[in-house]
Amino acid sequence: MRNKTIDTFRGIIMILMALDHASYFIIDTHFYEGYDYISTYPSLLAFLVRWITHLCAPGFFLVLGYSLYNAYYKKKKHHLLLRGFFLVFLQLTVLNYVWKVEPIYIGVITILGLSIILLTIAMPLMKKYGLAIGLILIFLGQYIPVTDQFFIGLLFRPGLYGNIYVLYTLITWLGIASIGCYLGSLEKIPYKSLTVISLAIFIVFSLNKTNIKELLIIIKYPPTIRFISLTFTINFLLMHMIDKYHVHKKFLIAFGTEPLFFYVVHLYLYSLMGKIVSASNYTTLFICYLISIPILYLLTKWYHNIKCKRLHL
DSSP states (O other): OOOHHHHHHHHHHHHHHHHHHHHHHHSOOOOOBBSSOBOOOSSHHHHHHHHHGGGHHHHHHHHHHHHHHHHHTTSOHHHHHHHHHHHHHHIIIIIHHHHTOSSEEEOHHHHHHHHHHHHHHHGGGHHHHHHHHHHHHHHHTTOOOOOOOHHHHHHTOOEEETTEEEOSOHHHHHHHHHHHHHHHTSSSOOHHHHHHHHHHHHHHTTTTOOSHHHHHOOOTBTTOHHHHHHHHHHHHHHHHHHHHHTOOOHHHHHHHHSHHHHHHHHHHHHHHHHHHOOOOSHHHHHHHHHHHHHHHHHHHHHHHHHHHHHHTO
16 A cells, blocks of 8 residues: 555655756756855745755655665566666656756666665665665765766766766765665654754754855755755655645645656656746746646646556556
8 A cells, every 4th residue: 555645745845846847947047056066046036946946856765765665575676677777768868858968967867767776686685774874875975076987976976977967976865765765664654753853963064054044055966964954854844744634635646656757747848838938037937837737737647547547556
C-alpha cells in the first residue's frame, strides 16, 4: 500500500518545483546559488519565489530513497536498475532537448538515475547503515576539490568539463537519498523529531551569520549543510503536518503518484508557454503558472488512469 503522506508531500514539492521551472521558461529567469557565485536577486519577490523552491530537490531525493527501499523488496532488482539507467538516458535525450543547454547537461534526473543504480546495489546495507552512509556522504560533499576532470566534478564540483555541464553533483545528493532509504526501513518516520534535529543543525552551522540576509541565502550547488538542514527542517515539518492532520488531497496525491510523467510534461508545457508568451514580469509568470496547474492535473490523472488499466492496478 502506498504511503499517502509521502505521496501528498511529493505532490506539494512537484507543484513548487513547477514554479521554478515556469520562471525559467516563461520569463527567462533562473538563479544560481553556488560555492563560487550567488545570483543577485532583482527583488524580494524574486528571492522568495526562488527560495521556496529550494525545498524541492532535497525533498525529492529523500522521497526517492524512501520509495526505493520499499520498491526493492517488492520488485525485481533488475527493474530498478533499468529504471535508473532509463532516467540517465531520459535526461541526456528528451530532457536536455527541452532545456536547450548546449553542452551535455548533467541535471537532477541524471543524479536521480545514478542514485537509483547505486542504492539498489547497496540496498542490503541501508536498513542498518543507511543513516551513517548518508551523513558521511553529505559531509564528504562539503569538500570542493579544484579539478578539471569530469569524474571528480561529477562527484563533487559543479562546472563545465569539456562539453559536459555538471549542475547536480552525485556525492551529496546520494547522501540525502541514502537517508531516505534509512527512513524507508522504519516502521514509522519520526517527522517531528527530525524537524527539531534538522533545525538544531541549521542553527549550529549558522552561528556566524549576522543578519537575516546571510541567514537565508543558502548554497545549493552543491548543497551545503546549511542548505540541507534548513530544507530538511521545513520538509519534515510539512510531512509532520500532512501526517498529523491527514491532509491527503486527491490532486496532490495525483501529482505525487506520477512524478516522472509530471516532470517531463511540465517542462514541455512551460517551454511551449514561453514561446507563446513574451514577458519578463512576475504577474505574467503567476498567471501562466496558475493556468498550468489544472492542465497538468488533468494530464497526470489521465496518464495514471491509463497506466492503472493496462497494469490492472
